[in-house]
Amino acid sequence: MTQPCAGQIPVVVLTGFLGSGKTTLLNHLLHRSGGSRIGAIVNDFGSIEIDAMSVAGQLGDSTVSLGNGCLCCAVDAGELDEYLERLARPSARIDVIVVEASGLAEPQELVKMVLASENPHIVYGGLVEVVDAAEFDATRERHPEVDRHLGIADLVVVNKVDRVPDAERERILGVVRGFTDRAAVVAASYGRVDVELLLDRKPVGERVGQLSFDDLHHHEPDDAHHDHLHSAYESLSFSSEVPMSPRPLMALLDSRPEGLYRIKGYVDFGAADPRNKYAVHAVGRFLRFYPEPWAPGESRLTQLVLIGAGIDVPALEKELEACREYAPQAGAEDEHSMWGVLRYVQEPEGD
Ligand SMILES: Nc1nc2c(ncn2[C@@H]2O[C@H](COP(=O)(O)OP(=O)(O)OP(=O)(O)O)[C@@H](O)[C@H]2O)c(=O)[nH]1
Numbered sequence: 122m123t124q125p126c127a128g129q130i131p132v133v134v135l136t137g138f139l140g141s142g143k144t145t146l147l148n149h150l151l152h153r154s155g156g157s158r159i160g161a162i163v164n165d166f167g168s169i170e171i172d173a174m175s176v177a178g179q180l181g182d183s184t185v186s187l188g189n190g191c192l193c194c195a196v197d198a199g200e201l202d203e204y205l206e207r208l209a210r211p212s213a214r215i216d217v218i219v220v221e222a223s224g225l226a227e228p229q230e231l232v233k234m235v236l237a238s239e240n241p242h243i244v245y246g247g248l249v250e251v252v253d254a255a256e257f258d259a260t261r262e263r264h265p266e267v268d269r270h271l272g273i274a275d276l277v278v279v280n281k282v283d284r285v286p287d288a289e290r291e292r293i294l295g296v297v298r299g300f301t302d303r304a305a306v307v308a309a310s311y312g313r314v315d316v317e318l319l320l321d322r323k324p325v326g327e328r329v330g331q332l333s334f335d336d337l338h339h340h341e342p343d344d345a346h347h348d349h350l351h352s353a354y355e356s357l358s359f360s361s362e363v364p365m366s367p368r369p370l371m372a373l374l375d376s377r378p379e380g381l382y383r384i385k386g387y388v389d390f391g392a393a394d395p396r397n398k399y400a401v402h403a404v405g406r407f408l409r410f411y412p413e414p415w416a417p418g419e420s421r422l423t424q425l426v427l428i429g430a431g432i433d434v435p436a437l438e439k440e441l442e443a444c445r446e447y448a449p450q451a452g453a454e455d456e457h458s459m460w461g462v463l464r465y466v467q468e469p470e471g472d
Pocket residue numbers: 137138139140141142143144145146172223224225280281282283284309310311312383385402403404409471
């Protein structure tokens with residue numbers, strides 16, 4: 122990855138399709154960074170910043186969030202510059218900055234934005250692309266652009282290999298290597314990669330990672346963003362102070378439409394489980410709940426972001442509203458109401 126001058130902080134761009142495991146990898150880095158201090162800029166597609174919430178606890182003041190829309194289509198890079206400035210100030214004592222893109226961002230545009238920054242304290246540190254092994258073929262079929270993204274990465278993490286048989290993992294690694302040139306390609310579960318791979322800085326000559334300056338300076342017409350992945354996607358951000366009723370919510374989730382590819386957030390099931398909030402993740406047909414105790418004094422909210430192509434956003438919103446428990450009464454939930462949710466809870470395997 123790019124060789125920084127003394128005092129320059131490398132900025133690593135972390136990309137990968139919806140739900141591939143970028144936030145999981147970022148959290149792994151934060152836990153395993155040893156003596157290095159990592160700053161993070163998190164870009165959420167929805168207006169509720171679920172990803173930022175998932176890493177905020179780890180970072181305190183060294184995380185900043187760029188919510189609501191893909192960073193690659195920001196009108197100008199000013200906001201990014203402002204955040205880079207904040208993280209690069211000497212008092213923050215940050216060694217490396219990771220920009221976690223939304224799952225629909227265009228990696229090339231993000232790299233351009235980092236390179237365009239005039240901040241003398243930072244230097245572009247390379248592009249990391251996370252791939253979901255279990256969704257690999259389906260994602261490539263729907264979005265052939267993903268192959269191009271692999272071609273410009275410096276490090277490709279083939280994640281979720283725990284979800285595919287060994288032979289399948291080898292096949293996918295082979296396909297990925299076919300699209301990369303000099304990039305390192307590593308297999309991982311729960312984003313557990315050797316932190317050195319990201320913090321390692323190798324000189325790259327006149328090329329910026331796998332992306333040549335010609336690629337970067339190639340002029341795009343003004344409407345080029347129509348080709349961006351996110352142009353086909355819509356998102357719904359749903360928030361409720363009223364708890365959700367488990368049975369109707371599970372009926373909705375179990376029958377979710379094909380195009381509703383990604384759901385993430387936190388659910389308050391109220392009286393059905395007053396002790397825990399439930400982080401929820403759906404990626405394609407895969408659904409998981411992760412219960413964790415409410416922190417003392419934490420506001421009990423349900424906050425969900427749903428992202429999909431060809432989804433009926435107003436209808437989904439109405440369906441979610443109908444899952445709210447309007448007249449919660451003690452004992453209103455029968456004792457089995459959480460069973461539908463608990464089917465999707467697994468022992469934590471991440472770190
Ligand atoms: N089985 C398995 N699940 C994983 C792995 N890595 C991540 N996950 C799960 O996949 C889901 C999505 O992970 P995230 O890290 O939120 O993915 P993301 O790329 O940040 O998602 P977006 O920001 O929405 O694009 C979560 O439920 C994770 O726990 C893995 O290696 N194996």
